Amino acid sequence: MQIHKTRKFDSKKHGLHIKLKTSGLNLENNSRVGVIGSGPAGSFFSYFLLDLAKRVGINIQLDIFESRDFSAPAPAGCNMCGGIISESLVQTLATEGINLPPSVVQRGIESYTLHMDVGRVVIDTPLHEKRIGAVYRGAGPRGIKEKKWGSFDGYLQDLAMEKGAHLIQARIKDIGWDDKWPQIKTSTGLEKEYDLLVVAAGVNSPTIKLFQNTDYIPPDTTKTFICEYYLGEEGVENCLGSSMHAFLLKIPRLEFAAFIPKGDYATVCMLGKKINKELVQSFLENPEVKSCVPPDWNMNHKACQCYPQINIKGSKKAFSDRIVFIGDCGVSRLYKDGIGGAYCTAKAAATTAIFEGISAHDFKKHFWPACKRIEKDNRIGKIIFFAVGLVQKVRFARRAVFRMVIMEQKNKSGRKRMSMSLWDLLTGSAPYQEVFWRMFHPFFFIRFFWNIAVAVFPFKRKRFQKRTYGYR
């Protein structure tokens, strides 16, 4: 299958026609690779492609095009995200030799605090070790007073450049095909032709519309909400600590919300259906939310806010001859660990391009299975989120979950099936499939139904309420 020639612009006329040396659909010495976007997907791809090329002894000329300046605060440098680097990604990157430095990680997360109307419970990291990082994708929110930490995307971009990637700070505004070679045209008038074009443009720019007359099928997306509050380092420490605060509240249309502690700021993230101002307001006014912020906090004093799109169903076709879509504009992990998803698809595309080839057939055989694995896992994730949605709606089910977690946290030696499932679900540390099998374990079911029975039975509930956990 081939991407149809849409807007063919005459590169010879513009004087930048470069005759490519590659004859077949393989990367060879001095092949040219163009990468659109230097978010995590684009930078990971560039880093690994150049690393693998060096290992096999070929020289690749790689250009990354990026319109944002990650050293700039506010939207100019930010790829709108909660900024949680999952436990599994932190470990995988360390295995790759990429150790996230404290100059980029604003806070190591050591626990998750689950807030429900029936109470709150802290789930500690399994090894009592900080293996989750909270970062800013850019230089920080609008009006940032002091730049104490670097941008995560900027850090990855620097790693790619250290490997030899050439950064072109410009926006791609047109795509074309000269015979079978993809071409790009930037906002600054530069035109170039590549052996391989890698699209890592995410879902928050109009770039993927440039491919609308091709056989690329863009992912489904939905609107989310993010805002930043300045609390100061002490304020963040006192109110949130090094814990990510997740909320399972019965607010219509709200699926999930979190308060993420950073250095001087706290990030509020909301996922749900048709998120709008009213939904944001009803969440921020919730007493459980107010218990996490200083008494003089004003919810209208936001440093920054945005309504970015998130990938909720991956692209059905994200490759063709000499072109591949990675990260959010291809396939991503559902709701959690999108940066981990970007790493996986970027790495799969890089290994395919180096070891197998760059034809549609090569990508279908070697890159697409990695994407399908993520999509399959997302389908399981949807079932889990459906179950979580039910728990969110039914008070006695919320009580049962709360009770079960409290019991597990108190019992140091026993198996913590509910806590671990919630940990993995909230942090995105394990594939949804693993969480699913843990949740559908007979022991888990028996315990859960026992706790439901206890939560429903009024006498027991009263005792439970008085004695230990402070039900409201």
Place this chain on the structure above:
Amino acid sequence: MGTGELGRVYQEGEVIIRQGKTGDCMYEIQDGKVEVIQEISGKEVRLAVLGKGDFFGEMAIFEHDVRSATVRALGEVRALTIDKRTFLRRITEDPSLAFRIVERMSHRIREMNRELARLKT
């Protein structure tokens, strides 16, 4: 420990892994130095000193055997644990993840060969 530091801090002289014990993780040093020690007939022999960016304990991930050496903090050390399960799952999905580890292990064999040759001559 600074707010943005990942991993866990071990104090001077603290044993991170002990020879003869079972283990199901490896460690990546984020900051500081560790010494790798082998206990032979009650005597300690220092095999190596590792620093930032080095890893240790990887043998437990590939072999079903006890730890072959003790690793102890030399001053304050910050290290990140990498779980066997996470590592093996990722490596089955993407075998190229093992390149760096194989590269380092091969480097260590090269050094051992050099040492062996020196001892034999």
